[in-house]
Each structure stands twice: as C-alpha cells, then as structure tokens.
Amino acid sequence: MQQDLGFGAARLGLGVSVFFGVAALSTILGIGAFTRLGRRVGLVTAGGLVGAGGLFIATVADGWWALALGMAVLGLANAACQGTANAAVSTALPQHRRGLGFGIKQSAVPLAIMFGGLAVPTTTVLFGWRSTYLIIGLVGLVVALVGLLRRVPEPAPAPRGRSGPPADSAPVRPLVMCGLSMMFANAGANFSGAYLASWAYGVGLTVEEAGLLLAVGAGSSALMRVLVGHGADRRHGRNLPVVAGLMLSGAGCLAILAAVPQVWTVLIFGSLAFAVGWSWPGLLLYAVARLGRDAPAQASSLVQAGAFAGGALGPAAYGLVVALIGFQAGWFVASASFVLAAVLLLIARQGFVRDLQVRPPRTPFGYGGGHDRPRYTTRSPDTSP
Template sequence: MSGTTTSGRPAVLMSAASALTTLGAIPPFLLGAQAVAIRDDLGLGLGIFGGAVSLFFGTAAVATMTLSSRFGALSRRVALCVAGVLVAAGGYALSGLVQGPVSLLVAMVVLGLGNAACQATSNLLMSRGLPPGRRGLGFGIKQSAVPLAIMLGGLAVPTVGQVGGWRSTFAVTASVGVAVAAFALLRGGRWQRLAREGAGGDLDTDSPPTLPLLMAGLAITFASAAANYLGAFVASWGFEVGLSPTRTGLLMAAGSAGSILVRVFSGWRADRRFGANMPVVAAQMLAGAVGCLGLMVAEAWAVVGFGLLALSIGWAWPGLLLYAVARLGRDRPARASGFVQAGAFTGGALGPLLLGALSGQVGFPATWAVCSGLFVLAAALVVVSRRMFTADLRRRPPRDPLRYGRRYRTDA
C-alpha cells in the first residue's frame, strides 16, 4: 500500500486509536447502564429510550458511509479535532442541557456523529500509521474498545454515577473530548498530512471493488445485529433462567474480557499469517451461531457456558474483518473500512430494536434461534466476499503489492 507513514511508536499509536474508539463508542453503554435513573429523571418510556440508542448507531452508519472519504482527506490534526469537538458537544449537552425526549435524541445524533468521526480517524491511523507487520494487532486492540466500553459503562454506575449522578458520567466523557481537541490544536510542529484519497487519476483504477465491500458490509450488519442483541439481552435471559443479578453481571464482564483477549490474539496471529484472515472471521461467526443455539436451553449452566462462547469468540471478529478489508482497500482504506464500519453501526441500530421487539412477541429461545441464523448468514457472506476479493486481485493486480507481516501476498 502506498501513502505516507505517520511517525511515532506503534504501541503509542495503537493505544491512541483504541482510546479514541472507546471514547466514541461509550455513550450508548453509559445510557444503558444508567437506564433506570435516566428514564426516571427525563420521564422516558422504553420506546423513546431504545430509539435514542438506535438513533446513535443509525446516525453513525449514515455519517460513515457519506463522510468516510472526506476524513481520508483530512490531516490527523483536523480529524482529531473534529472528533473531540463532536464528543464534547454531545456529552456536555447530556450533562446539562437535556431535559426531555427531543433534546435527548438531538444529543444522541451529535454523539453518533462523534462516534463516526472517532472510528474513521482511528481506522486511518491504523491503516496509514502502522507498519504492515503490526496492523493486525493494531486493529485487534482498536476493536477491543467496544467490549471495553461495555465494561467501563458498567463500572461508571457505582463510581462516577454514584457520586455525581448520571449526568456527571457524560460530563467526564465530554471533558475527554475537549482534551482530544485541545491536544490536536496545541501539539507543537506540523502533523504529517495523510495522503488524500482520490487525489490523482490512477487511484481510481486501483480503488477497492464495490461488490465485495457490499458483501462484507452486509455480513457485519447481520452479525452485528445478532451480537448487539446478545450483549443487550443475555443478562435478562440469564435472570429469567435463575441467575442472580450479580452472576449475570459477572457473565457480562467475563464475556467482555474474553472478547478483548480473543480480538487481540486474533490480530496478533493475523500479523503472523500470510492472508487467509476472512476464513477465521467466518469461523468466529459460526462460533457465535453455536453459542446462540445453546442459549435456547433454559438452564443456568447453558446460559453461562454458551453465553461465554458467544460473547468471547462469537463476537471477536470486528477487528480482524476490518483489518482484512482495510488491507484490501489498496490506496483507499477509509472507503474500504467505511463499508464495514457502516455495516457494524447499522446492525447495532437494528439488532436490539428489531430482535428486542421479536423476543417480546415470541420469547427468548426463538429469538436466539434467529440470532444463530443471522450469524450463519453473515459467515456465508464473508466467504463470498473473500472469493470476490481474491478474484479481483488476480484480475487487477494492485499497483503496490499488499503486504502481510514481512511478505507480500494477494490473498484475503
């Protein structure tokens, strides 16, 4: 892949991208963890509350699809500044201005834009700033930010939220957004400008193929819908089959920790393989399908065992899939990863909303079966996408060979 390479140590860059991703992703998990207090304070029903979370992800999906190429043309300084300002604006609105459903929805739109900006900026940092032999690990660490956000959202309730109320938790995230923007503006020296996507006629001839990107985007939409429903409702199902609130909380914490470990390990292994990452993604999605099938058993042991399988391995694919698609994005990683990121946001918006409504009508066991089917469909689409990618690479060899680890290989 051509383009400039940002300076700095890989470990620092990985940490910065992960922190930025966590900052953008945490608002809906803070909202969910403090749902009772927020709903009582603002007088919200379940419909409006669920709609606010879906609007967050929906806004992020639309923004990612429409603005990712523009972020590819921004300098690191400007991209970071935009992300920080949006996070700060939405967070401070929630901490002091939101008084009812309309203002809550507006604030979640702003935070959804902030999430899209954070994700796009961190994806560019990973794709353009890390040496090829570290990018798999980098994307694994970066995408561990989502289960980390779930854990932090839960920890905020007995800590910051207990002391200052639910609004104080959003004041903290907003203040971090201000710090990000200030860091971008005040950092001494000129920041290296990222290569502009679409600048020059030959980039269009070496752009990623659209149809495989669409297949990958659809795959992560279905898988993300099932995974986000899993994250939102497995604790409720555990309570129904006899687990105490403490045990369901431990299940979620253990599942999130397991997902972080598997995501990082998968990225580390990707840097030591030479291609063939998307089949691993498909296998992880199939593990999610098995976990969801096991959750149909209305027994505490099944919810714990299969819940851990689904959360830790079945939801470990986002970083590896982003890495594979960004590598195949040739000279336009923002456009390539934008399809996948938009699919993740779309699934995050639709999964808890539609599958949550379905579980209210037909019950949890039948809904787990639907989730299993979504994971299987997603795995099949990943396999189809890979075949399309590899066929395109053979038909249109990339201008610069794609490098995995220390070798060159044109494989997904």
C-alpha cells in the same frame, strides 16, 4: 434517566437506534473525508463532537427529544472517532502491525461496555446519571485539546495531476457484501450485549452475577480481539475465512443458549459468545483495509457503516421478536443472523479473490494464508493471464 426525563423503555431503545443510525449515515456520506482532512483535524473534530454531545446531555437535556438530539451528536462523534482511527491504523502503521492495530482499536468497544457497566454502581449511584455524560464530555474536550496542541504526523500527500498512476481501488460488490455481513453479525452481537444479562437473570443468576458475567465477557472479548489481530500479522491473508469461522462459533453459542436455558449454559456459552463469537470486528476491518488497495481507510469505513447499521437495527428488531415470541426465539434469530453473516463473508471473499486474479494490483499481493510465504501471489498487471 427514564424516571428523570419521563419516557419508557421503547423510547430508550429508539434513542440508542438514533445514535447508531446517525453514525451509520454519516459514515457512508463521509467515506474518505478523514483521510483527506488529516489525522489532526479528525482528532479535534471527533473530540469536539464527543465533548459537545456529552456536555449537552449532562447539562441541557430535559426530555426525550433533547436526549435524542444529544445522542445524534454523539452518533456523529462516534463516526468521526471510528473514521479517524481507521484512517490512522490503515496508513500510519506498518503493514506487519496493522492486524494488531485494528485488534487494539476494536478492543475499545467491549471495554466501553465494561466501563459503562461499572459506571452504574459507581458514578451514577453516587452523583446521578448526568455525571457519566459529564465525564464523557470532559474526556472528549481533552482529546480535542490534545489534537490542537500536539503535533500529529500526517502521511505523505498523494501525487496530483498526471505525475503518478491512477488510484487502484478495491472492488465495490465484495465490499458491500462485507458491509452487509458486518451489519447482520453486529446486529446479533449487539442483541447479545443488550439482553444476555436479562437472560442470565431469568435462568437463575442473581443481578450481581449477571452483571459480572457481562463484564467478564466484555473483557475477554477485548483480549481476544487483540490476540486475533496479532495472529493476522503472522500470516499472509486468509483472514475472511477465520472471521467466518468465528461468526459461526458465535452462532453455535447463541443457539445453545436458546436450546438449553440452564445456568451452566449461560455461564459457559454466554462467555464464549462474547470471547469467541464477538472477537472478529478488528480482524474483519483489517482484512478489508488490506484488500482496499490504494484506499484502505475508505474500504474499512464502508464496512464500519455496516457495523453501525447493525447496532441500530439489531437490539430494536430482535427486541421486538423477544416481545412477540419470547427470548428463546430471539436467540435463535440472532444465531441465524451470524450464520447469514458468515455466508455473505465467504461470498465476498470469492469476489475479492476473483478480482485479484482478473485485476492484479500494481504491487504483487500475497494471499491465501501461509506463515513463511503466501500461498498465492498476484501476477504483474502487464503479464497476460
């Protein structure tokens, strides 16, 4: 692509940042939009944007600016896909299946990395890089067509006027802290995804072995996201501390990669960095949606915006660290970002717990963990503390 369109590695990275930046901005500006519009409109919109962006790049893009425009459309499409999916999982699935639902939904991210890697030696080699975007565009049109032709069930509309109680929303500050946590953690995770293969090649693996390591890591991350989500459905809360523990595990893996640049550390801790250190996004979204009270989709969308921001800033910022100081420093900085994310998440949890105690939901809410019953249950709102 760089040879065909005539640009260098810096503009390639900038194009990726355009994709994630547009996704983050549109998610923040459109919080709650896909809940209001409904699943069918969201599905058609998401598929149509994917189709438009993919086909534009495949057929029209003849330089970097055109590519950037296509990536901006695909970034908007990604925000629409995530917003529609978050709203569906948060409202359509029963409470005891939403952890698994978010785990399956978030497993699409590492699977996309795996399929993207497989596209290079297959469709790209056989038919050129435009063929991959052509396939993306056609799949998007199929999704839009399914949304148009298939009847998509919609949730019951919320009561209007004064016939029902006012909406019960989650506290803003803990949600913002969760969004910042997601941003820093996703920045470190995306740096790992972008540079692990290069680091593996630098310490002694072949190109084929480095690519296989990335594919295995992405596949194991997808599996772990589903298992972690299933585990969340079997306990009553205490999800944010689990997420923080997974983030700290990822921080340890990245620090070992930097401290011991050997083949065996890359094979073991590079794989674990994906499988364990990047298995938390679905669980974090589920936890935030669970704490979102009457607006679970909006709460998860705010955190999703943090993920997009991390995707936009991480590879570019940490890539600059690599260029100026070296790969080892980049891994240490990425590890530190995981630690910071875990700390922010634990602070956010304190805010959520405090809010549950001071402003209990209308319906009793169990939290604090426990398999048979929650460790703590909120009091009735009309009961004195």
